[in-house]
Amino acid sequence: MSGDPGETNYLNASHGIGSWLLTRDHKRIGILYLLGISVFFVLGGLMAVLIRAELATPQGDLFSSDVYNRLFTMHGILMIFFFLIPSIPAVLGNFLLPIMIGAKDLAFPRINLLSWYLYMIGGVMTFVSLLTGGIDTGWTFYTPMSTNFAQGQVIVTAVGIFIAGFSSILTGLNFIVTIHRMRAPGLTWFRLPLFVWAHYATSIIQILGTPVVAIAILLVGAERLFHIGVFDPKYGGDPLLFQHLFWFYSHPAVYIMILPSMGVMSELVTAFSRKRVFGYHFIAFSSLFIAVIGFLVWGHHMYISGQSVVAGAIFSFLTMLVAIPSAVKVFNWTATLYKGSISLQTPMLYALGFIGVFLIGGLTGVMLGTLGIDIHVHDTYFIVAHFHYVMVGSAIMGYLGGLHFWWPKITGRMYNEFWSKISALVIFIGFNTTFFPQFILGYLGMPRRYHMYPAEFQTWNVLSSAGATILGFGYLLPVIYLLWSLKFGAKAPANPWGAKGLEWETSSPPPVLNFDTPPVVTEEAYAYETSTPAKEVTVGV
Amino acid sequence: MWLFIAQELMFFGGLFLTYTVYRWKYPAYFALGSNQLDIPLGLLNTIVLIGSSLTMVLAVRSAQLGRAKQIAGWLAATMTLGTAFLVIKGFEYHHKWVHHLIPGESFQLAGTTDPAAQTFFVIYFCMTGLHALHMIVGLGLLAFLVPKALRGEFSAENHNWVEGVGLYWHFVDIIWIFLFPLLYLLGRHHA
Numbered sequence: 086m087s088g089d090p091g092e093t094n095y096l097n098a099s100h101g102i103g104s105w106l107l108t109r110d111h112k113r114i115g116i117l118y119l120l121g122i123s124v125f126f127v128l129g130g131l132m133a134v135l136i137r138a139e140l141a142t143p144q145g146d147l148f149s150s151d152v153y154n155r156l157f158t159m160h161g162i163l164m165i166f167f168f169l170i171p172s173i174p175a176v177l178g179n180f181l182l183p184i185m186i187g188a189k190d191l192a193f194p195r196i197n198l199l200s201w202y203l204y205m206i207g208g209v210m211t212f213v214s215l216l217t218g219g220i221d222t223g224w225t226f227y228t229p230m231s232t233n234f235a236q237g238q239v240i241v242t243a244v245g246i247f248i249a250g251f252s253s254i255l256t257g258l259n260f261i262v263t264i265h266r267m268r269a270p271g272l273t274w275f276r277l278p279l280f281v282w283a284h285y286a287t288s289i290i291q292i293l294g295t296p297v298v299a300i301a302i303l304l305v306g307a308e309r310l311f312h313i314g315v316f317d318p319k320y321g322g323d324p325l326l327f328q329h330l331f332w333f334y335s336h337p338a339v340y341i342m343i344l345p346s347m348g349v350m351s352e353l354v355t356a357f358s359r360k361r362v363f364g365y366h367f368i369a370f371s372s373l374f375i376a377v378i379g380f381l382v383w384g385h386h387m388y389i390s391g392q393s394v395v396a397g398a399i400f401s402f403l404t405m406l407v408a409i410p411s412a413v414k415v416f417n418w419t420a421t422l423y424k425g426s427i428s429l430q431t432p433m434l435y436a437l438g439f440i441g442v443f444l445i446g447g448l449t450g451v452m453l454g455t456l457g458i459d460i461h462v463h464d465t466y467f468i469v470a471h472f473h474y475v476m477v478g479s480a481i482m483g484y485l486g487g488l489h490f491w492w493p494k495i496t497g498r499m500y501n502e503f504w505s506k507i508s509a510l511v512i513f514i515g516f517n518t519t520f521f522p523q524f525i526l527g528y529l530g531m532p533r534r535y536h537m538y539p540a541e542f543q544t545w546n547v548l549s550s551a552g553a554t555i556l557g558f559g560y561l562l563p564v565i566y567l568l569w570s571l572k573f574g575a576k577a578p579a580n581p582w583g584a585k586g587l588e589w590e591t592s593s594p595p596p597v598l599n600f601d602t603p604p605v606v607t608e609e610a611y612a613y614e615t616s617t618p619a620k621e622v623t624v625g626v
Numbered sequence: 627m628w629l630f631i632a633q634e635l636m637f638f639g640g641l642f643l644t645y646t647v648y649r650w651k652y653p654a655y656f657a658l659g660s661n662q663l664d665i666p667l668g669l670l671n672t673i674v675l676i677g678s679s680l681t682m683v684l685a686v687r688s689a690q691l692g693r694a695k696q697i698a699g700w701l702a703a704t705m706t707l708g709t710a711f712l713v714i715k716g717f718e719y720h721h722k723w724v725h726h727l728i729p730g731e732s733f734q735l736a737g738t739t740d741p742a743a744q745t746f747f748v749i750y751f752c753m754t755g756l757h758a759l760h761m762i763v764g765l766g767l768l769a770f771l772v773p774k775a776l777r778g779e780f781s782a783e784n785h786n787w788v789e790g791v792g793l794y795w796h797f798v799d800i801i802w803i804f805l806f807p808l809l810y811l812l813g814r815h816h817a
Contacts, residue, residue, distance in 0.1 A: 258633075292629055294636070299637060304640075322745065323651070329643075330643070
């Protein structure tokens with residue numbers, strides 16, 4: 086059993102800052118990521134608060150339009166490239182993936198550490214570019230804005246993102262090789278936890294998508310420096326080409342954010358309804374299907390860009406296809422909940438919140454995939470609300486749910502049950518109060534990226550800003566009680582939730598090489614019915 | 627390593643897409659542009675690079691057979707050929723510089739004043755430049771392997787490094803095998 090004070094684990098095996106900064110232990114690297122990502126999340130979140138403060142009144146009374154442009158650009162860049170994309174894969178994936186498959190570490194521990202350094206260097210460069218002038222292109226770097234007209238540090242920011250992209254690629258490589266080569270004896274492909282399947286699909290996107298945005302950003306940099314004319318019509322270039330290259334990555338990037346979150350969901354739903362997941366194969370393959378289709382839908386960002394109507398119609402059709410695997414997942418989770426013995430612990434609250442938020446985000450996604458509706462609401466707050474629901478709401482619900490679920494495993498301490506439940510509720514209410522009014526605003530015609538607006542939009546904007554305050558408070562709570570738990574939390578047992586999976590068979594926190602004796606897998610994933618009959622309590626009929 | 631190469635292919639893929647788009651848009655300028663390139667030098671470079679792939683294969687082969695002494699020799703031969711490629715490429719670049727074929731403000735191409743004519747050279751420099759950068763990385767990797775080979779660190783059982791770098795080197799070679807016909811040969815003399 087775990088919990089006796091004399092035991093060595095990965096946290097107390099060696100001491101000093103050097104042992105952390107030079108570590109090759111995937112668990113410690115996961116914690117390094119957790120620290121870095123939290124810092125960028127706070128920075129990006131502060132910018133969001135400032136944006137909502139500005140938008141509380143119709144006049145531009147807080148910032149000039151120039152400052153506002155830089156603000157929402159950096160908010161987008163920090164949140165997307167330095168929080169949402171790495172959050173679950175780099176923190177939870179890094180920590181859990183090797184343990185879940187019974188491996189001692191990732192396949193390339195040194196490359197893993199390198200990717201953390203690349204991530205931090207990229208993040209710091211991007212943040213420094215903000216302090217030395219920022220950029221006002223929006224996170225999309227659209228040409229010719231970014232190449233010819235943009236103010237500020239476009240090149241530095243682009244290089245920062247380029248470097249962070251390498252970190253993402255290397256993490257993806259590492260995961261794929263690890264999943265292929267290092268599974269424990271008996272752990273066949275269809276016994277893998279769905280969390281691992283989701284990361285497998287995510288890694289494929291990272292490897293195949295990130296290089297394309299890298300070359301696009303490289304070309305923007307070259308064009309801005311030398312005016313060589315790749316995208317500049319003056320020299321025969323085509324600005325649309327940039328949008329194609331950019332969205333070929335950046336649309337799949339949405340799935341880099343949401344797929345791992347869906348993987349976490351599958352773990353949470355089964356663990357807290359004490360049931361084998363419904364339709365294991367369907368969930369696993371739907372992840373791969375999303376990864377593949379995700380690469381074919383970038384053109385739905387460009388309905389009004391001037392691409393041909395035929396292309397628009399084809400992209401519209403392909404976009405609808407993504408709804409199928411997404412719905413498959415949601416239906417399977419719902420079916421898993423059905424007649425399960427559900428316990429509403431904090432991670433489960435986040436999981437249920439995910440389903441609600443993702444439903445709204447997904448259904449509005451189908452609306453946006455429809456050519457005609459998209460043209461009406463293009464570049465309005467409807468879009469802002471939609472992508473916040475999918476990327477932020479769903480991804481963060483999954484991230485926080487997963488963080489709470491595995492917190493005892495990671496730190497060896499239990500967090501405060503009361504405050505964590507309160508925070509889950511506050512975040513859910515705050516999130517919906519912030520972003521649901523934006524659907525209405527967008528439908529009424531308020532464009533995105535403006536810091537002033539007609540007075541008639543103020544009511545909904547005030548509601549949204551009020552929601553942002555609640556949301557900000559909701560995010561603050563976990564920071565406090567999770568840090569508190571590190572010192573004062575009760576010692577966590579090896580398996581506080583009575584959950585299935587290899588990660589719950591090792592002690593909390595795990596030893597340096599994850600397992601004292603190499604595990605052998607003898608049963609399917611989520612075999613709840615067979616081995617935990619005592620805890621089965623059937624609710625309802 | 628195979629996965630890494632897959633992502634590299636996507637990386638170059640963006641440029642190949644750019645090439646396709648602009649070639650389709652400006653076929654005449656592409657013909658005009660490719661007429662400016664030096665086929666003999668390009669051909670020479672192709673031969674040099676294929677030769678370097680051969681020496682690289684021989685290095686991997688001697689590693690597989692456990693002939694530790696030969697590995698360093700073949701690696702050094704590969705490095706020599708790789709450097710020769712870059713030197714020849716340098717001459718070509720210099721030639722373009724002298725003839726104002728570098729895209730930008732001072733770009734000049736006989737036979738046209740349309741700035742769109744430079745798109746060919748934009749792509750030429752982006753693609754060959756990125757390729758040259760990969761060659762330099764490859765040379766760095768080889769330079770890292772040679773002392774290891776001299777110390778006898780590779781054997782029939784342990785030659786992952788040699789094999790991986792070999793794969794990378796062949797990949798860079800193959801990219802050039804595509805670049806050479808696309809940039810130098812296709813559509814020539816049709817302007």
